[in-house]
Amino acid sequence: MTTITQSTTLPIAPTKRVEAVDPVYRQIRDLVYKVSGIYKAEEKLYLLADGCGRRMKQLGSRTPREYWDQLTAQPGRDGELRHLLNEITIGETSLFRSQPQVDALRKVILPEIVAEKTKQITKRLRIWSAGCSTGEESYTLAMNMLEESERLLKGWTVEVVATDLNDRSVETAKAGIYGDYALRSTTEYFKRKYFSTVDEKKLQVRPEVKKLVTFSRLNLQDDSKMLFMKGMDLIFCCNVLIYFDGVSKSKVINHFFTNLNFGGYFFLGTSESLMKLNEQFHLVHFPGTIAYWKPSLKSGKL
Amino acid sequence: MTASVAAMIRERVQNIETMPAIPAVFLPLLKLLGNASEDVKLDEVVRLVSYDGTIAGQCLRVAGSPLFGLAKSPESIKGAVLSLGLRRVETILLTCCLGQAFPAKTWVLDPAVFWRHSLGCAMVCRKFSEKLAAVDGEKAYMAGLLHDIGFMVNCLVFPKEFAVAMERACREEIPLDEAERATMGFTHCETGRALAEKWKLADDVIEVIANHHAIEQSQKAQPWVALVHLSDLLCRMRGLGYGYYERHMVDLMADPAWAILLKEHRDLGGVDLVRFTFELDEAVEDIHALVAAVFGSAGQTACPQ
Numbered sequence: 177m178t179t180i181t182q183s184t185t186l187p188i189a190p191t192k193r194v195e196a197v198d199p200v201y202r203q204i205r206d207l208v209y210k211v212s213g214i215y216k217a218e219e220k221l222y223l224l225a226d227g228c229g230r231r232m233k234q235l236g237s238r239t240p241r242e243y244w245d246q247l248t249a250q251p252g253r254d255g256e257l258r259h260l261l262n263e264i265t266i267g268e269t270s271l272f273r274s275q276p277q278v279d280a281l282r283k284v285i286l287p288e289i290v291a292e293k294t295k296q297i298t299k300r301l302r303i304w305s306a307g308c309s310t311g312e313e314s315y316t317l318a319m320n321m322l323e324e325s326e327r328l329l330k331g332w333t334v335e336v337v338a339t340d341l342n343d344r345s346v347e348t349a350k351a352g353i354y355g356d357y358a359l360r361s362t363t364e365y366f367k368r369k370y371f372s373t374v375d376e377k378k379l380q381v382r383p384e385v386k387k388l389v390t391f392s393r394l395n396l397q398d399d400s401k402m403l404f405m406k407g408m409d410l411i412f413c414c415n416v417l418i419y420f421d422g423v424s425k426s427k428v429i430n431h432f433f434t435n436l437n438f439g440g441y442f443f444l445g446t447s448e449s450l451m452k453l454n455e456q457f458h459l460v461h462f463p464g465t466i467a468y469w470k471p472s473l474k475s476g477k478l
Numbered sequence: 479m480t481a482s483v484a485a486m487i488r489e490r491v492q493n494i495e496t497m498p499a500i501p502a503v504f505l506p507l508l509k510l511l512g513n514a515s516e517d518v519k520l521d522e523v524v525r526l527v528s529y530d531g532t533i534a535g536q537c538l539r540v541a542g543s544p545l546f547g548l549a550k551s552p553e554s555i556k557g558a559v560l561s562l563g564l565r566r567v568e569t570i571l572l573t574c575c576l577g578q579a580f581p582a583k584t585w586v587l588d589p590a591v592f593w594r595h596s597l598g599c600a601m602v603c604r605k606f607s608e609k610l611a612a613v614d615g616e617k618a619y620m621a622g623l624l625h626d627i628g629f630m631v632n633c634l635v636f637p638k639e640f641a642v643a644m645e646r647a648c649r650e651e652i653p654l655d656e657a658e659r660a661t662m663g664f665t666h667c668e669t670g671r672a673l674a675e676k677w678k679l680a681d682d683v684i685e686v687i688a689n690h691h692a693i694e695q696s697q698k699a700q701p702w703v704a705l706v707h708l709s710d711l712l713c714r715m716r717g718l719g720y721g722y723y724e725r726h727m728v729d730l731m732a733d734p735a736w737a738i739l740l741k742e743h744r745d746l747g748g749v750d751l752v753r754f755t756f757e758l759d760e761a762v763e764d765i766h767a768l769v770a771a772v773f774g775s776a777g778q779t780a781c782p783q
Contacts, residue, residue: 215753218760283651283725449752459751461715461728466755469729 197221200240204228204247204260212261212418213449220447227263231256258419265415265445271312271354272361274446276464278320281410284462285441286328289409292439292472299331304408304435305338306396307416311349311389312358314338315381317412318388319370337405339394349391352381397424402431409437414445426453433457439472483664490635491672500677503530504575507568508620508679520559527555527571536574537567543771572623573597573768579630586633586641591721593769596623598718601761602709605754610743618705621686624679625706628670628687635669636662651725653714655691667691693735701742704735716755717762 201221208224209215216224228243235256237243247256272278293299301321305314314336321334340346355378359367371379394401396416411432417425432442433456442457443465444450450457450468457468503526510522527534534555541558542551546566552558559567573593580589603622607613632640639662647657658665671688679687682699686706689696696703711728713719730736730751740746 209753215756217756219763279723280727283723284727288727447756449750449756451750451752458729458732461712461730461755462726463715463719463723464717466752469727 197225198240200244201225201228203244204240207247208257208260208264209449211257213451214261214264214415214418214445215447215449216264217447224264227260230263231260234259261418265418269309269312270358270361271316272363272366273312273316274465275361276462277412277443277446278316280462280465280467281317282320282324282328285410286324289439290328290332298333300333301329301335301410302408303334303336303410304405304412305336305389306394306411306413306432308338308340308349308391309342309345310358311338311345311352311381311391312354313412313414314349314389314391315352315370315385318385319366321388322370322385334388336389337408338389338391339396340391341393341395343393346391346393350386352386353378354381396428396431399427399431402428402435405431405435407437408435409440410443411436411440412443414443415448417444418448422453429454429457433470436470438470439475440470442468442470444468484668487635487664487668488672488675491631491669491676500579501530501533501575503527503533504572504579505677505679507571507575510568520556520564523559523564523568523571524555532578533571533574536578537570540570540574540768540771541567569597569600570768576623580633586637586644587629588721590769592626592629594765595713595718595720596626597765597768598713598716598762599623599625599706599709601765602712602758603705605758606705606709606749609749609754610739610745612743613705617682618702621683621702621706622709624674624683625686625690625710626666626670627673628666628668631669631673632658632666647720648722651723653724653726654720665691693738700738704738707735708733708739712755712758716758718765 201224205216205221205224225240228240232238232240232243235243235246237246247253247260289301303317303321305317308314318334318336321329321336325332325334338349340349353374359379367379370382370385372382374380394405396402396413397420413432417428420428429450433454436442441460446465450459454468456470458471460467460469506526507523510519510526527537537555538552538558541562542548546562548561552561555567558570576596577589577593585592600619600622603618604615607615607618629640632643640658643654643658643661646652646661647654650657655665655667667688667690671684674684674687682702685696685699686703689703690707690710693700693703693707708730711730711733714724715728736746
């Protein structure tokens, strides 16, 4: 359920697009945003409509309006919304899903963190992939850090802490074996450098990448365990919080804020918003992506 | 910038023979934006455009392009307005006018990239104004559309110097105004001001053109300058920049321009900036298509190859 995501756009003419989408889907889009923070832009409404279509088939609802009633009427609306969120975030799990996030990390954030920590004796970078699912995001981060190991991060210790609630996901992640679909955005360069061939259709992440990542099971709502996740420079938590209710979400986000070092960054999925659940984080823009920043002490913006 | 540099820019802009005349319908069209009721505007637009066959023809060609998905190409400007709406036709007309004033062969910056940024900024200014009760959306649109005209002057009057600045900005992935300052000693803000004064644009618009990268220097019209400054930044962060990667982080709400705008318009505080950003993405494809329809080509990068 989690990954770095990337927006793709379809060249659909604006007027055609408006005619093609039932207005109820805009209502559903607004409801989904309000509850989960996931925003399906106009050109992606067809994805939302597809997801709704699959749910409608399951439920036997005949029209989008009828499905809207099922999404909003008790009992069962919470369960149905969860099913819908599953449908619309499905397939967002792949390696290198968001190039803008990778670019922001390597071109803007890393140089800044390296400059900030330059006087520290131990040069250590900690990244947390929270809700890592089957490991695609975690390995993407690790490979990109390895790319910098001879340049910006020369002499640094890098650690990617990857956690997920689901034991089976964690086991799959540890194996690090991926097929064509998960590798669809991975360039030949990265495939050759960081993967070995398992069979015709599958590649496995090489040991030197795995060495950077530690996978473990963690429930983000377990307050006592969250207290131990300190000293992070970066946290990625993509399409995970969308399933939490407002109170739990707010609690987890506060933990993330505390767990981040000053000057650290928090990334969500590319169409996901923190809404206004935490006033301490600064919303910041990088080319093609947004993130949340815990201001550094010297910035004077805390 | 010293007074002598300012005088030099003004003189070169005033005297340069290649400096194009703006099509006659452009300024009256700008004045019409936001000034009259929809009915009057429609008649006025039709009347104005009938004076300029080239602009009218180009507008109809764009309106009939697959971009707008009309079943039948409109045969008149009035027909185009009825099918596409006045706002869209105005956008097409203004873009055609400016495109005619600055033919593509004279450019250092890829014109498609430039127009995407200008139209993008215009659109974001209008979108912001929809969230702020007391802002005139059409004026905001115009300020956004014209804020970077200084780049056109650079291309015509200082092509060699500007090419050096452009090359440096691309190579070092720094903001273009920073590269201009470092290599030329002045920016598109100063050259834009000289052209805006020559064209006798409205004072507030001149202020925006001259100070959108130095809001603290703005004496009057500060909220307008702030609005355009923020929209400009947002565009550059969402795929409507100058065609190269800008290596920096933007904290819009901590920008002095945000505080200036908020002081004038308290409702800015209620804007959900993340959703606003996602909504802006919805329009990016439309802008790419519009620019491709007007200019024929759609360059992917502004950087020298």
